Amino acid sequence: MEANSLETKEVAQSPTLLSTDALLEHWQGHRKLTRRVIEAFPEDQFYTFSIGGMRTFAQLTMEIVGLAAPGIRGITYGDWTFSEPVLDHSTPAPTTKQEVLNLWDLVTEYIETLWPQIDPNRFYETEAAFGMYENTILNTLLYLIDNEIHHRAQGYVYLRALGVEPPAFWDR
């Protein structure tokens, strides 16, 4: 995240394109697809299968969850501290896929609830996301979405290796 080089001044200088509503819909569309990838995993392989020493899809899912929940809170309120009941990056996965999906849905609702409270100017503010990654709020969010696409795609390879047809990439 450190190296993302989009600059606030450029955002302000050239015509703007993406609306806050469209950005939320873009994010939630990707989250819907990731949810379907979680669903597609056989229960046991979700927790155990990996390739080349990589994390299991349960662990990758928990990274996405553990960035999205404190992420939307930090984006909305500027509070990047971690405390219960907010998840962080190292929270272990619940022991059943259904509980992971329930957690996923909780985060989806949390995002829907907080989003309307975000001042649009907030997206241009530069802040150390998660207390570490100095960037504009917009770039931090785009990074979270890109990171989700990246790890979800690794799940696609796991599913293919397991002989399971993954959900269509274009279906949000």
Added chain:
Amino acid sequence: MEANSLETKEVAQSPTLLSTDALLEHWQGHRKLTRRVIEAFPEDQFYTFSIGGMRTFAQLTMEIVGLAAPGIRGITYGDWTFSEPVLDHSTPAPTTKQEVLNLWDLVTEYIETLWPQIDPNRFYETEAAFGMYENTILNTLLYLIDNEIHHRAQGYVYLRALGVEPPAFWDR
């Protein structure tokens, strides 16, 4: 691509965030990272390695190239026909990785050359991208970027399976 549901009206109704300059930089930043993933592949494995019946990274790279080149032309001029010397989706990979990288760089320059010619209002126009995928130009471009992240991430798994450390995801 058919199911991408962002709507032009929403883009127009809520505050806009992403500038044309920032969008170009976002895209080219991802392209730089994908280029490093191509470079990281051992020459032979680039053309031969796959998991679960998926395409080789050479084939995945050619999909990205074959969408980016006619994509930026269609985005700029509204011309989605395919003709020489513009690549299409089914163009086979050049026979060496260096030639693929040269082609990659040519597309990067092509994007840089055409981008300033795009009228910013163009991004809100709805058009059948590649003659098939009805969407706003903005959503078509976001889809191309997401598709690149998705296939590149599959290359990350291939590299891990081959025991090769992939480039850092955050380094654009």
